[in-house]
Amino acid sequence: SSSKIAPSRKKNHRKLHHIAVRRKIDKLHRRTALSQPCASNCDIESAVEELVGGLHASRESQQRKQKMAPIATTNDSKQAQLLQAGEEAALNRRPDANYYSNHKNGLNEGPRPTVKPELAAKPCPIGGPLVVTIVGLPCRGKSLAAHKVARHLNWRGHSAKVFNVESAATTDTLREISLFFKESNNVAIIDGMHLTRQSRQLLATFCNEKVFHHLLIEFSCTDKCLRENIDDTVAFYHNLDQNIDWERRLRESNEVHSALFEPCSPLEGPLITVNNSEDVRLHSITARGVLGAIQTAILGVLAIPVIRHRTFYLSRHGESDYNVLGRIGGDADLSPRGMKYAERLARQLGGPGSAPDCPKPKLIWTSELRRTIRTVQNIPGPRTAIKDLNEINAGICEGLTYEEIQERFPQEFAWRDQDKFKYRYPHGESYLDLLQRVDSVVQALLANTDVLVVSHQAVLRCIMAYFKGTRPDDVPYINVPLHTLLIVRSYGYDFEVETVPLKVECVDTYRIQPKNCSTTRTTADALTTVPAHFDAPIAQPTMVPSQAATTIS
Numbered sequence: 425s426s427s428k429i430a431p432s433r434k435k436n437h438r439k440l441h442h443i444a445v446r447r448k449i450d451k452l453h454r455r456t457a458l459s460q461p462c463a464s465n466c467d468i469e470s471a472v473e474e475l476v477g478g479l480h481a482s483r484e485s486q487q488r489k490q491k492m493a494p495i496a497t498t499n500d501s502k503q504a505q506l507l508q509a510g511e512e513a514a515l516n517r518r519p520d521a522n523y524y525s526n527h528k529n530g531l532n533e534g535p536r537p538t539v540k541p542e543l544a545a546k547p548c549p550i551g552g553p554l555v556v557t558i559v560g561l562p563c564r565g566k567s568l569a570a571h572k573v574a575r576h577l578n579w580r581g582h583s584a585k586v587f588n589v590e591s592a593a594t595t596d597t598l599r600e601i602s603l604f605f606k607e608s609n610n611v612a613i614i615d616g617m618h619l620t621r622q623s624r625q626l627l628a629t630f631c632n633e634k635v636f637h638h639l640l641i642e643f644s645c646t647d648k649c650l651r652e653n654i655d656d657t658v659a660f661y662h663n664l665d666q667n668i669d670w671e672r673r674l675r676e677s678n679e680v681h682s683a684l685f686e687p688c689s690p691l692e693g694p695l696i697t698v699n700n701s702e703d704v705r706l707h708s709i710t711a712r713g714v715l716g717a718i719q720t721a722i723l724g725v726l727a728i729p730v731i732r733h734r735t736f737y738l739s740r741h742g743e744s745d746y747n748v749l750g751r752i753g754g755d756a757d758l759s760p761r762g763m764k765y766a767e768r769l770a771r772q773l774g775g776p777g778s779a780p781d782c783p784k785p786k787l788i789w790t791s792e793l794r795r796t797i798r799t800v801q802n803i804p805g806p807r808t809a810i811k812d813l814n815e816i817n818a819g820i821c822e823g824l825t826y827e828e829i830q831e832r833f834p835q836e837f838a839w840r841d842q843d844k845f846k847y848r849y850p851h852g853e854s855y856l857d858l859l860q861r862v863d864s865v866v867q868a869l870l871a872n873t874d875v876l877v878v879s880h881q882a883v884l885r886c887i888m889a890y891f892k893g894t895r896p897d898d899v900p901y902i903n904v905p906l907h908t909l910l911i912v913r914s915y916g917y918d919f920e921v922e923t924v925p926l927k928v929e930c931v932d933t934y935r936i937q938p939k940n941c942s943t944t945r946t947t948a949d950a951l952t953t954v955p956a957h958f959d960a961p962i963a964q965p966t967m968v969p970s971q972a973a974t975t976i977s
Contacts, residue, residue, distance in 0.1 A: 551610075553634075554639060557639070565645055580863070611718060624688070639693070641696045649700050696714060731914070733873070739769060740880060740908070741793075742906070742930075743762035744758055750958075761928060762799070772924075774803065774805075791813040792814055819852025820852070822852075855882065866890050888921070910924070
């Protein structure tokens with residue numbers, strides 16, 4: 425007996441004709457075996473000639489009329505006898521005339537098959553908008569974590585926003601999120617309590633209908649962390665209204681909401697549960713069903729404990745000999761003025777000659793280059809030289825001045841001015857590479873406090889971009905001057921930056937983007953925004969710089 429043929433749109437019409445011929449012959453052979461009338465060899469031969477002739481006629485008709493000929497010539501009653509159930513559709517299915525009509529390079533240019541709605545009901549795991557639902561009782565550190573996640577994602581080039589809701593998301597919130605995603609943004613974080621499964625189901629249904637990714641983050645905390653969170657919240661609201669017992673109100677609110685709380689289930693979707701604590705030994709996190717680069721990045725951010733009150737000290741190294749000469753990169757030593765800055769910085773941070781009440785860093789991080797290590801040599805505290813804090817690698821431009829780069833590589837110089845963030849030095853790095861390298865340093869920094877970081881201009885630009893909320897394209901133009909101490913303090917989920925110049929003379933290394941970034945520009949146009957540098961190493965800090973070039977970081 426003949427084998428069953430699964431219906432397929434891709435079957436060639438000639439193959440279907442051969443199948444029909446074969447089935448007819450098999451049928452006639454069976455009738456001959458049963459001694460049925462009209463089933464002689466002559467009948468078989470005539471049937472073969474008839475069907476094969478029909479096949480040739482079909483081909484000739486196709487060539488004449490440029491369209492598909494009928495597949496079978498038998499009538500409906502005979503066809504029902506020859507074919508089993510389900511095979512009739514396979515033989516009767518004719519490809520559309522336009523399907524084979526137009527081809528280019530072997531690709532069909534005819535009508536494209538449309539994607540059925542049920543096949544597109546699952547978002548692409550590689551990309552697509554993401555809705556993050558924050559779940560948890562009051563005073564569990566939800567808002568701090570939500571804004572921390574948004575800050576990190578924006579710093580890494582995503583477009584994230586925190587939507588604050590009182591208790592749970594409403595239809596108005598979902599409408600705002602839809603408009604937010606239409607503007608090419610990709611992460612919406614809903615900061616609320618969402619205590620009941622019903623409130624979370626509203627968001628899950630919304631994401632399924634819109635084909636968005638959905639991630640649940642449930643927060644809890646240790647008893648000590650809860651008491652500290654309540655004290656901080658009471659202090660904040662007490663400044664707004666001193667006539668209300670805020671502590672009693674917060675505790676009553678916790679009791680009421682605790683009775684309504686329904687913990688998240690893994691069946692509701694991808695889930696991250698966080699047990700908040702400032703103690704890294706007690707802080708814990710679990711994840712179920714987390715997929716994709718963005719969700720994995722969020723998981724990494726939440727793995728670092730959120731410390732409410734933090735202070736960081738950031739500084740570039742003292743002025744180096746290469747800064748004086750306007751050369752980039754290298755491992756130059758400090759200039760005489762750079763040594764003076766190192767002494768002044770030590771007096772500011774607990775070194776020799778400092779005041780008793782001056783801040784003293786608990787950790788000191790530097791790059792592996794001499795100029796940063798020499799800058800902190802008089803500051804007491806444990807020091808660590810970190811490779812990720814090294815200056816941006818200038819590749820073939822290491823050790824050159826602006827004038828030399830313009831003379832040797834004018835096209836490279838122009839390309840860097842056109843897109844300084846994404847431009848990569850030949851055999852070197854870009855700011856985009858540097859941002860990825862510094863990510864681990866920023867995460868480690870946020871897990872500590874009272875840390876002094878002495879690094880380089882490009883590296884500190886990337887770090888300062890995190891605290892200032894600067895978009896990636898603007899990172900290369902953050903001004904981080906020499907001989908200046910930057911004090912960063914956390915303020916809620918935001919940061920304040922205090923600039924403290926230590927009043928030691930130095931060259932200016934800041935260069936704005938020139939107006940003319942064309943590869944055909946003149947040398948004068950290329951160097952028009954270059955600050956001043958010396959033509960020779962200085963021996964005294966009172967020399968007047970000449971107008972030329974300086975660092976390219």
